Amino acid sequence: EDKVVQSPLSLVVHEGDTVTLNCSYEVTNFRSLLWYKQEKKAPTFLFMLTSSGIEKKSGRLSSILDKKELSSILNITATQTGDSAIYLCALDNTDKLIFGTGTRLQVFP
Amino acid sequence: GAGVSQSPRYKVAKRGQDVALRCDPISGHVSLFWYQQALGQGPEFLTYFQNEAQLDKSGLPSDRFFAERPEGSVSTLKIQRTQQEDSAVYLCASSLTQTGNYGYTFGSGTRLTVV
Numbered sequence: 001e002d003k004v005v006q007s008p009l010s011l012v013v014h015e016g017d018t019v020t021l022n023c024s025y026e027v028t029n030f031r032s033l034l035w036y037k038q039e040k041k042a043p044t045f046l047f048m049l050t051s052s053g054i055e056k057k058s059g060r061l062s063s064i065l066d067k068k069e070l071s072s073i074l075n076i077t078a079t080q081t082g083d084s085a086i087y088l089c090a091l092d093n094t095d096k097l098i099f100g101t102g103t104r105l106q107v108f109p
Numbered sequence: 110g111a112g113v114s115q116s117p118r119y120k121v122a123k124r125g126q127d128v129a130l131r132c133d134p135i136s137g138h139v140s141l142f143w144y145q146q147a148l149g150q151g152p153e154f155l156t157y158f159q160n161e162a163q164l165d166k167s168g169l170p171s172d173r174f175f176a177e178r179p180e181g182s183v184s185t186l187k188i189q190r191t192q193q194e195d196s197a198v199y200l201c202a203s204s205l206t207q208t209g210n211y212g213y214t215f216g217s218g219t220r221l222t223v224v
Contacts, residue, residue: 004151034212041198041218042113043152048212088151095165096142097202097213099151 002027006089006100014108017079021103023089024071030091030098033065033072038086038102046074046087079107111135113216115201121222122191130186130219134203141184142213143176144200152200158184191223 003026013019023033032050036043047056052067060079065072076083084107090097114133122128134141140159144152145168154168160181169176173192178184188195198218 006151036215041200041220042215043200045212045214090151095157096154096168097144097152099144099153101149101151 004100010104018077021074027091032092036088115216132184132201138203140204142202146198
């Protein structure tokens with residue numbers, strides 16, 4: 001059965017800290033791995049990763065896919081209180097997204 | 110529209126009541142998806158439309174759940190005889206193409222509470 005596992009489930013840090021969120025998967029076939037940020041209800045798109053080893057960056061956020069290790073990481077440097085959210089990892093399995101449970105990040109001033 | 114619009118934002122239903130949740134995708138988006146997100150969990154796939162055709166409904170948890178997209182734009186998710194375990198946020202997402210190469214845009218969801 002296709003599975004996406006995220007760790008840690010929850011993370012509490014202070015502003016300015018750097019965090020690394022992990023996503024590992026057991027999915028036989030997928031087009032891409034996606035990261036979303038969910039603050040209230042609507043997940044908002046962060047990254048789409050299709051190739052192994054190529055880092056994608058957007059400001060203080062970056063992400064990379066490792067197909068050999070069946071995993072991806074999302075890094076956030078110099079965290080801010082506005083980064084507090086649930087971060088979701090999902091595999092695009094042709095006609096559906098398979099989500100992990102998410103990592104709840106809380107950033108305190 | 111500018112984004113994916115879902116209504117109502119909140120719905121409280123008595124157990125046994127029927128409910129209908131609406132999704133208005135981004136204009137021109139071919140693919141439309143419904144997901145169910147229980148508290149503390151990631152979204153789980155329910156069903157997928159390409160234009161008006163329902164190509165995958167494998168995630169619908171029971172025959173009480175029914176979805177349609179008759180004209181290939183607005184979609185409705187109907188739940189008959191609601192049960193407490195149906196309480197969740199129901200998210201709709203749309204994509205420009207059937208391949209998802211341009212990503213997926215999610216609506217803000219409908220929070221359904223069955224009492």
